[in-house]
Amino acid sequence: MMISTRGRYALRVLLDLAENQNEGYIAMKTVAERQELSLKYIERIMPVLSKNHYVEGVQGKGGSYCQASERKDYRSGDKLRRTEGNLDPVGRR
Secondary structure: OOOOHHHHHHHHHHHHHHHOHHHOOEOHHHHHHHHOOOHHHHHHHHHHHHHOOOEEEEOOOOOEEEEOOOHHHOOHHHHHHHHHOOOOOOOOO
16 A cells, blocks of 8 residues: 555654643644655645544635544554545555
């Protein structure tokens, strides 16, 4: 199975939010810096995570996100299916 950059970034963002949940809402700029990820790419992923209730967001200047559920409720496969779409095994060429 191949996991795209989109799926890997989504998992890293969610993990960062979970690890730093005591900070409350966190700006994606902060997550991007901590994880050394592209902020523009993260900003394209966040609406998918928000729509699927993995994160809660505050919009506007200084907008930020926090995790929407307890870590025990998180399943990596579920999040990957939401961000990747299809997780069928990929044959080697």
